[in-house]
Amino acid sequence: EIVLTQSPTTMAASPGEKVTLTCLASSSVNYIYWYQQKSSASPKLLIYYTSSLASGVPDRFSGSGSGTSYSLTISSMEAEDAAIYYCLQLTSTPTFGAGTKLELK
């Protein structure tokens, strides 16, 4: 099983601040997918195929990476971005990272 390790576990950012979340895979993966989950709502797809923006997602979100190291960047933090972010790999048996909780400072 490929283990995805997300960092940091929790962080706080001020409005307008640049935010970078990391997802490290225990083995090389083809792509990473990023999700945003608010409260008890269902997860929302933000990024697919590592760097493609899902429909309707603001372009302040971007993804990058390859092999075992991936990141999600928010270019300018907004209040509505406070949420938990998960990464997902589908290269082998699907696994999610444990999540990063992003709070508004």
Add this chain to the structure above:
Amino acid sequence: QIQLVQSGPELKKPGESVKISCKASGYTFTDYAMHWVKQAPGKGLKWMGWINTYTGKPTYADDFKGRFVFSLEASASTANLQISNLKNEDTATYFCARSVRGFDYWGQGVMVTVSS
């Protein structure tokens, strides 16, 4: 528009069974696989497995073999999850999710509470 609408919350006793449904609309149901994801209270997301909506063949993650059954009512564009012999640790929200470029559309989730 594409929607996955799941059934309502469930309160069950240990040892009982529960069946959760996920009704798809806005696309051809049999064109895309359906996955199931568990989220225990305050915890992260855990992949349970998936069902081929064309053939009906299910695949289960190791932790979900035995008491968990994925099924289809293809004529009704519905995927089902049945959990038997419920345990306290089955208390969670269960999501269905369509598999296209990742899991692109999700149901709203079904909260299953197991309590004596």
